[in-house]
Amino acid sequence: MVDAPAGAALPARSVRSLDEHAAAVLALAGPLPAVTLPLAAARGSVLAADVAGAVDLPPWDSSAMDGYAVRAADLRPGAVLDVVDDVPAGDTRSVRLPPGAAARLMTGAPVPDGADAVLPVELTDGGTARVRVEDVVAAGAHVRRRGEDVRAGQVVLRAGDVLGAGAIGLLAATGHARVEVHRRPRVAVLSTGSELVAPGEPLQHGQIHESNGPQLAAAAAAAGAEVVAVAVVHDDVAVVREALAGLAARADVVVTTGGVSVGAYDVVRDALLAGGDAQLVHVRMQPGKPQAVGILPDGTPVLALPGNPVSSFVSFEVFVRPLLRRMLGARQVHRRTLTASLATEVRSPAGRRQLLRASLGWTTGTPVATPVGGPGSHLLGALARADALVDVPEDVTHLAAGAPVAVIDLREHDA
Ligand SMILES: Nc1nc2c(c(=O)[nH]1)N[C@H]1C(S)=C(S)[C@@H](COP(=O)(O)OP(=O)(O)OC[C@H]3O[C@@H](n4cnc5c(N)ncnc54)[C@H](O)[C@@H]3O)O[C@H]1N2
Ligand code: MOO
Numbered sequence: 001m002v003d004a005p006a007g008a009a010l011p012a013r014s015v016r017s018l019d020e021h022a023a024a025v026l027a028l029a030g031p032l033p034a035v036t037l038p039l040a041a042a043r044g045s046v047l048a049a050d051v052a053g054a055v056d057l058p059p060w061d062s063s064a065m066d067g068y069a070v071r072a073a074d075l076r077p078g079a080v081l082d083v084v085d086d087v088p089a090g091d092t093r094s095v096r097l098p099p100g101a102a103a104r105l106m107t108g109a110p111v112p113d114g115a116d117a118v119l120p121v122e123l124t125d126g127g128t129a130r131v132r133v134e135d136v137v138a139a140g141a142h143v144r145r146r147g148e149d150v151r152a153g154q155v156v157l158r159a160g161d162v163l164g165a166g167a168i169g170l171l172a173a174t175g176h177a178r179v180e181v182h183r184r185p186r187v188a189v190l191s192t193g194s195e196l197v198a199p200g201e202p203l204q205h206g207q208i209h210e211s212n213g214p215q216l217a218a219a220a221a222a223a224g225a226e227v228v229a230v231a232v233v234h235d236d237v238a239v240v241r242e243a244l245a246g247l248a249a250r251a252d253v254v255v256t257t258g259g260v261s262v263g264a265y266d267v268v269r270d271a272l273l274a275g276g277d278a279q280l281v282h283v284r285m286q287p288g289k290p291q292a293v294g295i296l297p298d299g300t301p302v303l304a305l306p307g308n309p310v311s312s313f314v315s316f317e318v319f320v321r322p323l324l325r326r327m328l329g330a331r332q333v334h335r336r337t338l339t340a341s342l343a344t345e346v347r348s349p350a351g352r353r354q355l356l357r358a359s360l361g362w363t364t365g366t367p368v369a370t371p372v373g374g375p376g377s378h379l380l381g382a383l384a385r386a387d388a389l390v391d392v393p394e395d396v397t398h399l400a401a402g403a404p405v406a407v408i409d410l411r412e413h414d415a
Pocket of ligand 1: 193
């Protein structure tokens with residue numbers, strides 16, 4: 001049995017809208033400095049500088065077909081041409097094609113000087129010493145011109161672009177083995193609560209499995225962050241303060257969960273107020289009402305999210321993720337939104353913007369959002385099925401089935 005702390009006047013809280021609080025959180029940090037990474041380590045990172053192609057693409061005139069390099073003017077159905085050369089892909093010779101002749105070549109092989117078209121093998125008898133032309137092609141046919149895709153020196157990707165598979169392919173093709181990107185933010189997660197027991201351990205009455213830490217770590221990694229620690233501490237202000245200081249030394253951002261509300265043991269609140277520069281906030285949203293933000297004594301930003309699992313999930317989405325995306329250097333830090341038709345009616349508390357977990361589907365091309373799991377912020381059962389958040393404005397208390405609603409699309413993963 002723990003002695004209850006003496007009752008004290010509750011500390012003051014700023015009351016903010018979701019957008020006001022999100023803006024305050026975003027102001028805590030900017031893009032992190034640039035680092036140079038090998039391409040294999042750069043997927044999901046964001047370019048810190050424009051990148052220009054180092055070579056033309058294609059680097060030389062190249063064949064788009066297996067067939068014969070020819071001069072189009074020599075082609076007539078029934079004509080027979082001497083095959084004077086054989087040019088596979090990877091042939092580094094400079095070959096010149098004399099008039100009236102053909103050179104056998106393969107897709108991706110350099111087109112000989114003097115040739116102006118590629119005659120696909122299907123339009124010939126396939127001969128190797130002499131080839132009979134069965135149908136003709138025009139000048140330029142099936143020749144990929146040097147530089148027609150990308151010119152050397154041309155900017156191919158811009159600072160702020162997120163490196164997906166296509167961008168990595170483009171960088172490799174244009175000659176880049178390494179690339180300058182913003183460093184990924186290092187995130188430390190701290191779960192607080194004397195009731196928390198590691199998953200896999202048996203539960204006693206009054207205990208629950210610690211789920212917010214793994215959940216937030218997964219969300220941070222999916223947002224492109226490097227998760228450096230997931231720590232759990234019991235409800236003790238001194239222990240929380242020590243843990244915060246230790247985690248801050250290793251991280252660019254510390255994210256905590258639990259202990260931020262108005263309870264007698266809300267220790268994150270008390271630890272933050274006891275040192276550094278912190279603000280308690282009451283955000284006009286559901287879930288996610290109690291929040292705190294601050295700067296720890298060493299200058300590291302800390303975001304304190306509520307402990308209810310759905311509240312911490314939603315708070316991460318609308319507050320933490322945009323900050324991480326900004327630190328990563330992304331131009332677009334917010335999720336995509338779309339308008340969907342609501343599958344079932346929804347009620348919402350007056351004066352609180354509700355973000356309701358939902359599953360997205362399509363009916364003949366129209367997005368449909370089906371709320372899952374109910375509004376309670378303890379309801380984890382359906383969280384895994386939610387791939388969208390229905391965004392109900394503060395002043396709306398009822399939406400009928402079929403109503404158009406704004407939806408935050410959670411399906412994209414960045415890392
Ligand atoms: N008198 C009032 N009580 C509460 C208010 C209020 O305004 N007045 N606000 C409620 C709202 S809204 C929320 S949200 C919660 C948030 O409180 P805390 O951030 O202090 O969170 P805790 O009390 O520590 O925990 C809440 C709930 O979540 C469970 N939890 C906490 N951490 C974890 C974890 N890591 N993994 C899984 N589950 C966790 C915890 O056991 C509690 O059940 O406050 C309301 N109360
Ligand atoms: O606002 Mo709380 O975050 O309802 O669960």
